[in-house]
Amino acid sequence: MSMIERFFKDSKASPESEPVSLANYFHDLEGSPDFPFTLALKAYDNLKASASSQEELFYFLMEDCIFTSLYATFYEELLIAVKENNDVAIPLIDRFADDSDERERMIAEQTQHHLSFIENKGLCPGCPCCENHQDVAELIQFWQRGDIDFFTNLYIGMQTIQFSMEHLIYDVIPSTNNVIDLLNHKSILAFRQYIFDYAEEKSL
Known part of the structure; x- marks a missing residue:
């Protein structure tokens, strides 16, 4: 599934009728400096400050959007693994954290391949x-x-998802007994979409 299909709703699609079971864990930080959307805006400001030109900012935004989207897949796989092996949930999370350097190196390589594909207008x-x-x-x-507006909105949405996933994985799951029961493919995708929609609406 493409990034567009994953995060941008089809206006003809019927609205979701089910509540997003994990949404409370997104909002529990609302109003604090650690609220994922607040952190995403701060990340955007930092990225903008690091760019020497509008063109460089544009490139940074696209690069980070791809990187963060790829990383989100690993978060989703971890959450499913936690659900299926809840008796070793904490060791799984600890191992995931320990492997972060190697995972980021691999994702960075994949990101560069995708960037080359885009810059070459779909040729590889x-x-x-x-x-x-x-x-x-x-x-x-x-x-x-x-x-650049498209990539700015995508960047803020993706960053909000990343910070939300990190909060869920590293803060909520280790301290909340029943949250693992809420994890499944459908609830994780709904959580991700809910966060992106929230960020998109707030960024308008």
Whole structure:
């Protein structure tokens, strides 16, 4: 599934009728400096300050959007593993944290392959990520148009998801007995979409 399909709703789609079971764990930090949306805005301000030009900011935004989207997949896989092996949930989380350097190195490499694919307008001479290029192919149109607003909104939404997932994994699960019972593919995807929609609405 492409990044566009994952996070941007089809206006013709029927609205979700089910409550988002994990949403309370997103809002429990609302009003504090550690609220994921607040952290995402701060990350954006820091990224903007680090860019020497609008063009560089545009590139940084696209790069980080791809990186964070790839990272979110690992968070989702971890949450499913925690659900399926709840008796060793904490060791799984600890091991996930210990492997962060290697995981980030791998994701950074994948990100660069996807960036090259986008910059080359969908052409790839062959790379380890070829079979997954379709996940980012729809970004080419926004890259070619120089649509920095699109990538800004995507960046803030993705960062909000990342900070929310980190809060759920490292803070909520180790301290909340019943949260693991709420984890499944559907609830995790709904949680992710809820967060992105929240960030998108707040950024308007």
